[in-house]
Amino acid sequence: MVTVKKEGILLKKTNLEFESEGVLNPAVIIVGNKIQLFYRAVSKGNYSSIGHCILKNPLLVEIRNEKPVIFPQFDYELHGTEDPRIVEIDNLFYLTYTAYDGINALSALATSADLIHWQKKE
Numbered sequence: 001m002v003t004v005k006k007e008g009i010l011l012k013k014t015n016l017e018f019e020s021e022g023v024l025n026p027a028v029i030i031v032g033n034k035i036q037l038f039y040r041a042v043s044k045g046n047y048s049s050i051g052h053c054i055l056k057n058p059l060l061v062e063i064r065n066e067k068p069v070i071f072p073q074f075d076y077e078l079h080g081t082e083d084p085r086i087v088e089i090d091n092l093f094y095l096t097y098t099a100y101d102g103i104n105a106l107s108a109l110a111t112s113a114d115l116i117h118w119q120k121k122e
Contacts, residue, residue, distance in 0.1 A: 018068045027084040038084040048080030076101050
């Protein structure tokens with residue numbers, strides 16, 4: 001049998017506009033010795049974007065971005081970019097997420113070589 005140790009909440013909502021209503025559903029990847037966490041950030045009106053932070057260890061946030069790294073830009077994601085998942089293949093990071101237009105939920109993809117600059121694939 002597996003025993004689960006509950007450590008509490010790692011990330012909480014903040015007063016920043018893009019994550020003032022909540023943070024949830026993170027994706028995690030370890031790059032070098034840094035734990036990179038990408039999470040759904042919810043603003044007023046239930047609009048979502050994707051936030052990013054770097055963990056010093058599994059329980060301590062070292063750096064937390066004050067702006068989302070992925071946010072709605074196109075009609076098909078007008079109401080949200082949600083639920084990220086990330087993988088690295090051949091030195092390129094692929095972040096999949098759900099794009100929500102207010103009616104339809106679609107799969108979407110963004111890529112990055114450095115986890116800072118992202119290019120959405122339409």
